[in-house]
Amino acid sequence: MSSIENRLEAFRKLPLRAQLALIASSRANPVLSKNQEYIENLERIHADCVQEATPEQKAAYDKAKANFVPNAPE
Numbered sequence: 001m002s003s004i005e006n007r008l009e010a011f012r013k014l015p016l017r018a019q020l021a022l023i024a025s026s027r028a029n030p031v032l033s034k035n036q037e038y039i040e041n042l043e044r045i046h047a048d049c050v051q052e053a054t055p056e057q058k059a060a061y062d063k064a065k066a067n068f069v070p071n072a073p074e
Contacts, residue, residue, distance in 0.1 A: 016061040
């Protein structure tokens with residue numbers, strides 16, 4: 001498996017909220033944001049994972065997503 005395949009497989013195993021944060025941070029990263037195919041793969045995998053989530057996981061994700069502010073100052 002290539003490095004990118006390994007990263008995408010590891011990404012698939014993350015909780016939905018962590019996936020969302022990783023997508024946002026990848027978009028904000030000056031190097032990663034140039035790799036549109038990588039970002040699109042993350043988004044596709046994330047969408048698949050959201051579709052496969054249990055109702056409880058989906059509810060927790062929806063609540064977290066409503067409060068998610070990417071790149072917010074600390």
